[in-house]
Amino acid sequence: TAGITQAPTSQILAAGRSMTLRCTQDMRHNAMYWYRQDLGLGLRLIHYSNTAGTTGKGEVPDGYSVSRANTDDFPLTLASAVPSQTSVYFCASSDETSGRAQPHQFFGPGTRLTVL
């Protein structure tokens, strides 16, 4: 099984340009997440979705938007990129149903984004 895939693997983007980072999972997990990871900091939640059709803001949502049209896909869009958005972006998913033994998150391989 593929688990979670992300695209692109890496990208260099000019400031002011827009970009969509793609995330797809094949585990039929109801919850999905977008994180950014910067050196010396923990993973910081950007946006999340508990189920298809719903989204919520995380710790650092400004400058980012998401959509969840179906269970499998959870794209992250930067409308007008700025250099401070240079980071590694991870998409994750989890099975947020009651009674699960270990509700851990599964992570995609990440997208390395550089905004110049």
Next chain:
Amino acid sequence: GQNIDQPTEMTATEGAIVQINCTYQTSGFNGLFWYQQHAGEAPTFLSYNVLDGLEEKGRFSSFLSRSKGYSYLLLKELQMKDSASYLCAVIDSNYQLIWGAGTKLIIKP
């Protein structure tokens, strides 16, 4: 505010034992995770503790004390491939996952 503290970096010798500590102050507690992250890769799940005590899984064990806001990850018979960052994360009362900055573990031959 919510906070998770882990040492930034630790060094250990191949074949030895190392303990990585994690202390947390969060609004409520609904479980604690340990993840492993090799350089340039995604985090992968190691362990989950929700009750006090020790959970053993092969060479890795994780301990939790909810009253002390404390956990540790114990790695035995260290191998070079254990060189990685180890992330502690806590589920708070709102079922949000709060992440520590991670501990970089360097294994020397």
